[in-house]
Amino acid sequence: MLSKSKILCLYSLLYILTMVSASKLPKEESPTQIYLLGLNDAGKTAIFNSLLGRNFTLSQPTIGFNLEEVRYKDLSFSLWDLGGQCRLRALWKHFLTENANGIIFVLDAAAGKKRLELASKVLHETLQKAVIPEELFLLVLANKQDMDDKLSAAEIVDGLKLVGIKYEWELLETSAKHNTGIVESLERLHQKFN
Ligand SMILES: Nc1nc2c(ncn2[C@@H]2O[C@H](COP(=O)(O)OP(=O)(O)OP(=O)(O)O)[C@@H](O)[C@H]2O)c(=O)[nH]1
Ligand SMILES: [Mg+2]
Numbered sequence: 001m002l003s004k005s006k007i008l009c010l011y012s013l014l015y016i017l018t019m020v021s022a023s024k025l026p027k028e029e030s031p032t033q034i035y036l037l038g039l040n041d042a043g044k045t046a047i048f049n050s051l052l053g054r055n056f057t058l059s060q061p062t063i064g065f066n067l068e069e070v071r072y073k074d075l076s077f078s079l080w081d082l083g084g085q086c087r088l089r090a091l092w093k094h095f096l097t098e099n100a101n102g103i104i105f106v107l108d109a110a111a112g113k114k115r116l117e118l119a120s121k122v123l124h125e126t127l128q129k130a131v132i133p134e135e136l137f138l139l140v141l142a143n144k145q146d147m148d149d150k151l152s153a154a155e156i157v158d159g160l161k162l163v164g165i166k167y168e169w170e171l172l173e174t175s176a177k178h179n180t181g182i183v184e185s186l187e188r189l190h191q192k193f194n
Helices: 004-023 044-051 113-129 153-159 182-193
Strands: 032-037 065-072 075-082 102-108 137-143 168-173
Touching (some): 044 065, 044 137, 044 182, 102 113, 113 153, 137 153, 137 182
Parallel strands (some): 032 075, 032 102
């Protein structure tokens, strides 16, 4: 059984190796980099799988990250799925560099206003702390639309304080479970980055 500090150490090592190999690519060959962020349990890994065309399965909390190449029409991009547990959020800023092109911020739309408030705090702190380009595109996914008692899109825009944010942003409603809003998300990314 690995201790938490060993897991974090392995995680950092893997990260550095990935970054080093990515930095060896000439700029024009470096693929579009998109990062899935959001609180734990928001559904990032479920969205990651849907964007890759995989079936919905019960996922475990992500300790570390997942990385895959997504191809949609003539667009291909690197998609990073980062763990969203409290102690892992501090690592996000190390992944987000000036090469970042987009953030997909996943929100559990059925988790209530307290979680929305926390998600907003985490989102804004991340955008402030990370060294990211001004042209970064922020796609917010209001996930778990298949559930009851969801917050409305207007409540989410308001709660996440999206109006007035300095990045171009858009909100889409998704259900990774029912595979809704996924093609629309890919279309939006295609429109933005192809
Ligand atoms: N009903 C419903 N459940 C979902 C949906 N998306 C994800 N879930 C469930 O929500 C839970 C958390 O999903 P994950 O994708 O593991 O969440 P995560 O954001 O990756 O969590 P961390 O890896 O801990 O940051 C799992 O039980 C999923 O099956 C959805 O659209 N609808
Ligand atoms: Mg996950």
